[in-house]
Amino acid sequence: MIYDFCENFHLYRFEKYEFWQQLFAFISDLTAELAPGRYPLQGEKLFVNVQEYQTKPLEAPANCLELHRRYLDIQLVLDGSERIFCRAGAGLAGRQPYSESSDCALLEFKPEGAYALPLYPGNFILLLPEEPHMPCIACREPAKVKKAVVKIDRRLLGI
Numbered sequence: 618m619i620y621d622f623c624e625n626f627h628l629y630r631f632e633k634y635e636f637w638q639q640l641f642a643f644i645s646d647l648t649a650e651l652a653p654g655r656y657p658l659q660g661e662k663l664f665v666n667v668q669e670y671q672t673k674p675l676e677a678p679a680n681c682l683e684l685h686r687r688y689l690d691i692q693l694v695l696d697g698s699e700r701i702f703c704r705a706g707a708g709l710a711g712r713q714p715y716s717e718s719s720d721c722a723l724l725e726f727k728p729e730g731a732y733a734l735p736l737y738p739g740n741f742i743l744l745l746p747e748e749p750h751m752p753c754i755a756c757r758e759p760a761k762v763k764k765a766v767v768k769i770d771r772r773l774l775g776i
Contacts, residue, residue, distance in 0.1 A: 619743040649696040672755035682749035697762035702751040704731040
């Protein structure tokens with residue numbers, strides 16, 4: 618996992634990967650005016666989902682951790698704010714088995730050992746496959762958020 622400010626994105630030296638400059642240019646141009654939808658950069662290997670939604674309270678009964686196997690996530694809030702909870706996956710019960718088509722398994726959320734990271738416009742989080750995380754949690758009260766989620770197929774990085 619990497620959690621940092623967008624202005625430091627260039628410090629992560631992934632230039633050996635051909636897609637990195639294309640991704641960096643796209644991320645550099647992101648604004649809250651970008652319409653929700655899917656933006657393919659390299660088909661199913663590299664794409665961006667722009668989403669709008671209402672954040673949820675931490676106590677919401679449906680809250681659970683998501684875990685991906687195929688894709689890395691880079692999550693960037695374009696408007697609003699949210700918290701994303703991260704936690705080691707050991708000892709967590711499954712809520713929904715892994716689905717290859719959605720690249721997602723759902724795990725029960727236990728606050729013990731979890732940590733919350735705030736996401737605001739101007740910072741980002743990069744999550745590797747197999748890193749359980751729970752996005753979309755309200756910072757205070759539920760509020761509208763617009764977010765870009767970059768999906769990078771792990772095979773582009775050779776992992």
